[in-house]
Amino acid sequence: MPRISAATVADHRAGRHAALLAAALEILVAEGPAGLTPAAVGARVGLARSSVYRYFSSTADILAQLVEDAVPRWRARLAGVTSGPGDLRGRVREFGAVTLSFVSSPDYAVLRAVVSAELPPGCRVRLDELHETMITPLRDVLAEAGHEHPDLVAHLGWSILGEGRRRLAAGADPEMVRETTLDVLCRAMAV
Known part of the structure; x- marks a missing residue:
């Protein structure tokens, strides 16, 4: 034993x-x-x-469990910056800054691996569910501010942040990408 x-x-x-x-x-x-x-x-x-x-059970299962481990940690960080005090613009900007910081985290390797991995359909469904939890803090802060379509606006904002993450991961000037992305995000959110 x-x-x-x-x-x-x-x-x-x-x-x-x-x-x-x-x-x-x-x-x-x-x-x-x-x-x-x-x-x-x-x-x-x-x-x-x-x-x-x-x-x-497999390499795919290892990836799935890494995602299950990482997403709640990042969602908690995102929820923390959007639920705190401050005006809407500051909270949206902090959400964006935390989202962009994900690229420099070891957890980003998990995301990159999952995107290219062949996972069973059930895993893909679960990944979509987890992905949605990452957007929830932005949707909540927009709903609290009275946006007419907080879900759509939050998803559009997530797309803006996705392009910022992609450029950071590709090695673009981090300061320029960060500031431009956050500026565009705040303008798009009408804050």
Whole structure:
């Protein structure tokens, strides 16, 4: 029987799962999607590939769980900047700034991998649901401000931010892209 390194078996499994996710993210950042395999993740934490399958059913499952891990963290940051004090323009601008900062985060490697990965339809549906939760804080702040069509306006704003993220990821001048994107976002939101 393997030794557990926590007070309970459940805590041990949770710790091992977290270590495997961290290793998977490190591999994605360093090697890209081609380097991400259950065997590589296991090797990174000193676990046999067969043991990794107790936590993940496939490489696609590793990606899906990385998304499930990252999105709530980013959604919380987005909700935090839109729910705080300040005028509408400041809150929209902060939402945009946090969204653009995603590009410089290791979590961005997950997004890039998921976009190009062949995932089962159920995973795609779940990704769409998670994506929608990222837009919710902007939609909520727009609804609070009395926008007639907060959902549409929030999605249009997300598209503006998407182009900003794409340009940042491609290596464009970060300051110029950030300031121009945030300016266009605020104008589009009529704030």
